[in-house]
Amino acid sequence: MAFQSIHKLMQEYNTEDKCREWFVHHRWPNGVECPFCSNKDGQKTICRLTKGAEKGCFLCRACKKKFSVRNNSFMGKSRIPYSKWLMAIYFVINHKRGISSLQLARNIGVTQSTAWFMAQRIFNIVNSDNAVLNGIVEMDEVYIGGAEKNKRPDRRVNNSNKYLNDKMSVLGMLERGGKVILRQYEGKQYKYMEPVIEHHIGKDATVYTDESPLYKGGINGRQHNCVNHSKGIYGIGSITTNRIEGMFSQLKRMILGIHVFVTRGHFKRYADMFSFRMDTRELTEYERLDLLMTQVNGTRIKFDEISCHGNPGTKKWFPHYGSKRKIVL
Numbered sequence: 497m498a499f500q501s502i503h504k505l506m507q508e509y510n511t512e513d514k515c516r517e518w519f520v521h522h523r524w525p526n527g528v529e530c531p532f533c534s535n536k537d538g539q540k541t542i543c544r545l546t547k548g549a550e551k552g553c554f555l556c557r558a559c560k561k562k563f564s565v566r567n568n569s570f571m572g573k574s575r576i577p578y579s580k581w582l583m584a585i586y587f588v589i590n591h592k593r594g595i596s597s598l599q600l601a602r603n604i605g606v607t608q609s610t611a612w613f614m615a616q617r618i619f620n621i622v623n624s625d626n627a628v629l630n631g632i633v634e635m636d637e638v639y640i641g642g643a644e645k646n647k648r649p650d651r652r653v654n655n656s657n658k659y660l661n662d663k664m665s666v667l668g669m670l671e672r673g674g675k676v677i678l679r680q681y682e683g684k685q686y687k688y689m690e691p692v693i694e695h696h697i698g699k700d701a702t703v704y705t706d707e708s709p710l711y712k713g714g715i716n717g718r719q720h721n722c723v724n725h726s727k728g729i730y731g732i733g734s735i736t737t738n739r740i741e742g743m744f745s746q747l748k749r750m751i752l753g754i755h756v757f758v759t760r761g762h763f764k765r766y767a768d769m770f771s772f773r774m775d776t777r778e779l780t781e782y783e784r785l786d787l788l789m790t791q792v793n794g795t796r797i798k799f800d801e802i803s804c805h806g807n808p809g810t811k812k813w814f815p816h817y818g819s820k821r822k823i824v825l
């Protein structure tokens with residue numbers, strides 16, 4: 497059943513069994529599918545266990561394995577009750593600018609570290625690693641972080657060039673009428689943007705940017721138009737970057753207002769969830785939940801995969817673009 501507010505959700509899904517059935521119904525709307533052998537025969541070969549600790553789980557007669565709705569999803573191997581997961585995904589995807597792990601922890605009754613990892617698992621459902629933008633794409637870069645002069649002296653980057661400070665560089669790409677993708681890149685030069693552009697913008701796309709000297713050499717052969725903000729020109733017909741600038745404004749409010757500080761190594765997941773909220777801003781809250789649940793297959797992440805403890809600055813912090821930059825915390 498669809499619900500339109502947290503009040504309705506609490507009234508309707510007031511037991512663990514009902515919450516589990518909500519997940520079963522929304523993950524497999526066309527019948528239960530075995531996560532091990534992809535057997536979709538439903539009731540013929542998949543039977544429901546009804547007794548003891550395995551109540552609500554399934555047995556696949558094809559591969560003789562037992563599974564629950566948690567298997568091979570963002571809830572894989574989690575012992576958190578379904579009711580807490582349901583509330584957590586409701587809060588994480590429906591709060592316009594996100595929710596902090598401390599607030600989530602207080603709202604659903606878990607510790608902060610559990611809430612943080614739950615949120616990361618939910619962020620990972622909507623990762624846009626394989627997304628390619630086409631048509632008209634607005635592109636711009638933004639630098640996130642505080643000014644050097646406000647930092648503690650021992651944390652300042654010793655550099656006389658104010659443009660080579662330690663801010664995080666983020667490239668924003670927005671397809672008109674489609675998705676928005678935000679990706680971090682190292683340095684402040686075009687050569688570091690190239691792998692991101694090649695990965696996420698189609699060859700036939702038309703790219704709109706501002707007059708930044710970064711784009712003087714073109715966008716890797718793609719059609720390119722720009723507007724000159726320094727001359728006070730913000731739009732020539734439909735050529736404008738106002739939409740992506742608006743997204744940056746929302747992104748900065750999310751980071752400053754809710755999360756306060758986002759580590760470089762974790763930025764991608766926060767950015768992907770931000771993009772998901774922006775892409776689905778015209779949907780209602782339960783439509784957004786339904787959409788999320790259609791994407792959960794194979795989205796489990798382990799804490800060791802995303803934790804930087806013990807191995808800060810390793811390659812896996814930039815897993816997609818082969819960066820060799822060492823980051824020291």
Ligand SMILES: [Zn+2]
Nearest residue numbers: 530533556559
């Ligand atoms: Zn099976």
